[in-house]
Amino acid sequence: MKIRGIMVVCTAILLTQLLADAPTSANVEGSGNSPADQIQAQKASSGHVQAGEQLVLKQAAPYFADPLSGRERVDSFKVNYFGQPGEAFAVEARSGEMFTLQDYSRGKLWVPVWYTTEASSRVVNTAPVYISLRAKTKLSLTPGSSVRWSASTLGNGxxxxxxxxxxxxxxGIAASPAHWHEDDIMNRPIVLWVHESQVTEQKEISEGLMEPSSSVSITAVRDIADLLLHKGASAEDAARLLGQPAVKEHSGNVELAGRTYLLGESWRFVRPEGQFIAYFSPAGRLETGKWIWPAGDKPMSGLFAGDDYPFTHHFMAGPLPATLKMPYVWRNQGDLQYAYLTGASDDVLVVQGDDGRFSGMHDDSxxxxxxxxTGEKLWQIDAGYGRLLTMMGNADDSVTVYTSFSPEKKAYEDRVRHIRLADGKVLWELRPEGGEEGRFLEISGAKNSVIIYDRPDMGRETGHLAVLDRTTGKQKWEIAIQGDYRVLNSGADDPYILIQAGQLLQARETETGTVVWTLQADTITGEDPHLYPYYAGGPRIDPFAPENSLRRWILHGDQWLLVDLETGSEAARYPAKTGERFEVLNERYLLIQRQLPAKAASADSSAESYESVLYDAAAGKKLxxxxxxxxKGIIEGEHxxxxxxxxxxxxxxxxxRIVWKLPVTASQNYSLMTPGSYVLLDEYVLLAYGYDxxxxxxxxxxxxGRIQNIWMGYAELREQISRSGLLNITGDEIYAGSANGAVTRLSVRKLEHRLKELDK
Known part of the structure; x- marks a missing residue:
C-alpha cells in the first residue's frame, strides 16, 4: 500500500509537470472557433493537402531553405525571403507541418502550412516587450505546432x-539565425511562438531602440527592425520604435529611374556598434533603410535579401564618422541623381547632371x-540618353554645348549651341548634317575658336574637322583627315589647334589652319593610357582655373613630352611604358601607377599588382x-x-614617408570609395569618401566627422568628371556636387571655424 501511494503521488506530479509544459488556451472549453480548436483543425487539414494544390498566404510568412523538425538547433534555420499575404503557390511536397514550393528565381522554399490558414491573418505586430518564461518552456514554429525547441537555447542567454x-x-518571439549573413547572402530573423501560460512577466522597453541610452543589444535591434519596420511605415512609427535620430538630412536617391527618383528626408541613428539610416519619401513614408557596420577585415557593400526586404547592409573598414552640423550658404537641388561642376564664370556656375547608370551609360542627362x-537655377538644357559635351574657357561668359539627342523629338539630332551663361540664351547654333545613333561627334576649343570633328569609324576611312569662330559660330576653315587622328586641345584657351595623326603632331593656326610647328615621332603613338575608362589621368581640370599653362604633357610616339604649345619645343620627357599611367600634379611632378611585370599580362588589377612612383621631371628621376x-595627388609645401x-x-x-594614413581594418583596394579630389583648408582637408x-x-x-546634408557617391565610368567636378574650392567658396542631385555652397571661413570649435 505504501508503494502504491508513492506511485500515485509521482504520477500526479508528472501529470502536473506535463500539463504545465503543454500549451493551453483560455478558450479551450469554448466553441469550435476557439484558438485551440482552430489549431487542431489546421493540423488535421494539413494532412490532406495534395501535391499540386494551390495555397494562398494569409499572413507574411518566412520561406525556409529546408524543412524543420525541432531536432535541429533553434538558430540553424536559413530564411532569405518572406512571402506576403495574397501570394499563391502550388504545393510540391509535404514534410510534417511544412510544404515546399518551387520558385523560378528563388528556388525550392519551405513554408509552414499555418500561414495559409484564415486564423493566421489575426497575427498583430506589437511594440517590442521583454518577457520572462517558465523553466522548460518550448518555442513553437507556429501556435500549437509540434515542431518545438527549448526556449533556453534561444540566443546567447x-x-x-x-x-x-x-x-x-x-x-511571437523574435528569433535570430546563428549566421545573419554569409558572404553576400542575408539570413533573416523569424518569429517563434509561446503560449501566454508560459509567460511569467513582461516588461515594456521604454527607450527608442537606437537611442544612445538603449540597453537593447544591436543584434536584437536589427532583428526587431527587420520584423516590424516595413516599407510604407510612417515617420511616426519609425520614431516610436527607434527613437529620435541623431540627425535629419536630405535623403539620397531611393529609386534609380532618372527624374522619377524620390528625394525626401533621411534619419541617421547612431550607436557605437553601428548606424542605421532610414529614407523617407516626401510624403513621410519609409522607402528603404541602410545599416552601416564596422567591417573587420572584410568590407562589403549593399548586402540585401529578397525583393520584399527594404534594407541594405554596408560593412565599412574605416571608422564610422560622427555627423557635423554645418550651415551652408545655399543648396541647389537638381533634377538628376549626380551633379558635377564643369565650369564657372564670376557670376555663374555650369553644372552637369547625370542619372548615374552603369558602365558610363545614362537614360537622362x-x-x-x-x-x-544665390544658388538659383538660371537655365537648363536636357540631353536625354544621348551624348553631352561642354566647353568653356577662362573667365568666359558663355559655354558651348554639344548634344546628340533631342528628348523633345525622341530622335538623334546633332546640335552645337553657344549659350550665354547669364540667362541661357542661344547666341548661335549649328546642326551638323548626318546625326545618327552611333555617330561620335566631338567638340573642343582653342583661342577664339570652337573645334567640331569626327574620327573615322563604322567603315569610314576619313574624318573631318571644322573650326568655327567662337563669338559668331561662322566657319573659319575645315579639313579632311585620312586615317585615325586625335585632337589634343584642352579647354578653350590653347594658342593653336593640336592634331596628332600617326607619327606626326601638328599645331595649326586657329584663323587659317596654317601649320605653325610639327613634331615627328620615330614610332606611331599608341593608345593613350589616360583614356583608360576606370582611371582619371592627366591634369585635374579645375573649373575655376582651367588649363592655362602653355606647357603640356603629351604622349607622342614612345615618349611622354612636356611640350611648349607656343613653339613646339620639348621641356622634359618621360619614356612611355606598357602598364603605366599617371596624374600630372603640376609641370614638374608626375604621380605614376605602374603595373608590376609579374602580372602585367594578367586580368588581375588588384592593388597588390601595382606600385606607384612620384617622378620629378625637372631632375629627371623618380623620388x-x-x-x-x-x-588624387595634391601638393602643399613639403607634403x-x-x-x-x-x-x-x-x-x-x-x-x-607616410605621415598618416586613415585607419582601415582590411587590405583590399578602396579606390571606388574616393570619387573626388581633395580640398585643402587651413588645418583640415575635405575628401569625398564613400557616401560621406x-x-x-x-x-x-x-x-x-562627416559634413551634414552632403551625399557623395561613385558613378561608374565618370572618373574624370568626378575627379574634377565633385568638390572644388576658390577663395572663401567651397562647392560640393553630390550623388543626390544637389550642389551645395559652403563658406571656408565658417566651416574651418566650426571644425576648430568641435575639435577643442
Whole structure:
C-alpha cells in the first residue's frame, strides 16, 4: 500500500509537470472557433493537402531553405525571403507541418502550412516587450505546432526574449539565425511562438531602440527592425520604435529611374556598434533603410535579401564618422541623381547632371547654369540618353554645348549651341548634317575658336574637322583627315589647334589652319593610357582655373613630352611604358601607377599588382616608390595628400614617408570609395569618401566627422568628371556636387571655424 501511494503521488506530479509544459488556451472549453480548436483543425487539414494544390498566404510568412523538425538547433534555420499575404503557390511536397514550393528565381522554399490558414491573418505586430518564461518552456514554429525547441537555447542567454507579435493568447518571439549573413547572402530573423501560460512577466522597453541610452543589444535591434519596420511605415512609427535620430538630412536617391527618383528626408541613428539610416519619401513614408557596420577585415557593400526586404547592409573598414552640423550658404537641388561642376564664370556656375547608370551609360542627362551668389537655377538644357559635351574657357561668359539627342523629338539630332551663361540664351547654333545613333561627334576649343570633328569609324576611312569662330559660330576653315587622328586641345584657351595623326603632331593656326610647328615621332603613338575608362589621368581640370599653362604633357610616339604649345619645343620627357599611367600634379611632378611585370599580362588589377612612383621631371628621376595604386595627388609645401589603394594618406613630398594614413581594418583596394579630389583648408582637408564628405585633420589624420546634408557617391565610368567636378574650392567658396542631385555652397571661413570649435 505504501508503494502504491508513492506511485500515485509521482504520477500526479508528472501529470502536473506535463500539463504545465503543454500549451493551453483560455478558450479551450469554448466553441469550435476557439484558438485551440482552430489549431487542431489546421493540423488535421494539413494532412490532406495534395501535391499540386494551390495555397494562398494569409499572413507574411518566412520561406525556409529546408524543412524543420525541432531536432535541429533553434538558430540553424536559413530564411532569405518572406512571402506576403495574397501570394499563391502550388504545393510540391509535404514534410510534417511544412510544404515546399518551387520558385523560378528563388528556388525550392519551405513554408509552414499555418500561414495559409484564415486564423493566421489575426497575427498583430506589437511594440517590442521583454518577457520572462517558465523553466522548460518550448518555442513553437507556429501556435500549437509540434515542431518545438527549448526556449533556453534561444540566443546567447545574455538577453531576455523579446516579443514582437501576438496571435490570440500566443506571444511571437523574435528569433535570430546563428549566421545573419554569409558572404553576400542575408539570413533573416523569424518569429517563434509561446503560449501566454508560459509567460511569467513582461516588461515594456521604454527607450527608442537606437537611442544612445538603449540597453537593447544591436543584434536584437536589427532583428526587431527587420520584423516590424516595413516599407510604407510612417515617420511616426519609425520614431516610436527607434527613437529620435541623431540627425535629419536630405535623403539620397531611393529609386534609380532618372527624374522619377524620390528625394525626401533621411534619419541617421547612431550607436557605437553601428548606424542605421532610414529614407523617407516626401510624403513621410519609409522607402528603404541602410545599416552601416564596422567591417573587420572584410568590407562589403549593399548586402540585401529578397525583393520584399527594404534594407541594405554596408560593412565599412574605416571608422564610422560622427555627423557635423554645418550651415551652408545655399543648396541647389537638381533634377538628376549626380551633379558635377564643369565650369564657372564670376557670376555663374555650369553644372552637369547625370542619372548615374552603369558602365558610363545614362537614360537622362542635362547641363544647367546656377547663379553663383544665390544658388538659383538660371537655365537648363536636357540631353536625354544621348551624348553631352561642354566647353568653356577662362573667365568666359558663355559655354558651348554639344548634344546628340533631342528628348523633345525622341530622335538623334546633332546640335552645337553657344549659350550665354547669364540667362541661357542661344547666341548661335549649328546642326551638323548626318546625326545618327552611333555617330561620335566631338567638340573642343582653342583661342577664339570652337573645334567640331569626327574620327573615322563604322567603315569610314576619313574624318573631318571644322573650326568655327567662337563669338559668331561662322566657319573659319575645315579639313579632311585620312586615317585615325586625335585632337589634343584642352579647354578653350590653347594658342593653336593640336592634331596628332600617326607619327606626326601638328599645331595649326586657329584663323587659317596654317601649320605653325610639327613634331615627328620615330614610332606611331599608341593608345593613350589616360583614356583608360576606370582611371582619371592627366591634369585635374579645375573649373575655376582651367588649363592655362602653355606647357603640356603629351604622349607622342614612345615618349611622354612636356611640350611648349607656343613653339613646339620639348621641356622634359618621360619614356612611355606598357602598364603605366599617371596624374600630372603640376609641370614638374608626375604621380605614376605602374603595373608590376609579374602580372602585367594578367586580368588581375588588384592593388597588390601595382606600385606607384612620384617622378620629378625637372631632375629627371623618380623620388620614391610605394606599393599599391596612388591617385588624387595634391601638393602643399613639403607634403602631398593622396589616395593609396583608396585610403587617404599624407606623405612627405621628397621621400614618400607616410605621415598618416586613415585607419582601415582590411587590405583590399578602396579606390571606388574616393570619387573626388581633395580640398585643402587651413588645418583640415575635405575628401569625398564613400557616401560621406569627410573633414580630416591635416596634422594627424583624425576624422573630425562627416559634413551634414552632403551625399557623395561613385558613378561608374565618370572618373574624370568626378575627379574634377565633385568638390572644388576658390577663395572663401567651397562647392560640393553630390550623388543626390544637389550642389551645395559652403563658406571656408565658417566651416574651418566650426571644425576648430568641435575639435577643442
Amino acid at each position: 545574455e538577453e531576455r526574449p523579446i516579443s514582437v507579435a501576438r496571435w490570440d493568447d500566443w506571444y 542635362n547641363v544647367y547654369g546656377i547663379d553663383r551668389l 620614391w616608390t610605394v606599393p599599391g595604386q596612388a591617385s 602631398m595628400y593622396l589616395v593609396l589603394d583608396g585610403v587617404p594618406v599624407k606623405a612627405a613630398l621628397q621621400t614618400g 564628405l569627410l573633414a580630416i585633420g591635416k596634422k594627424d589624420g583624425h576624422i573630425a
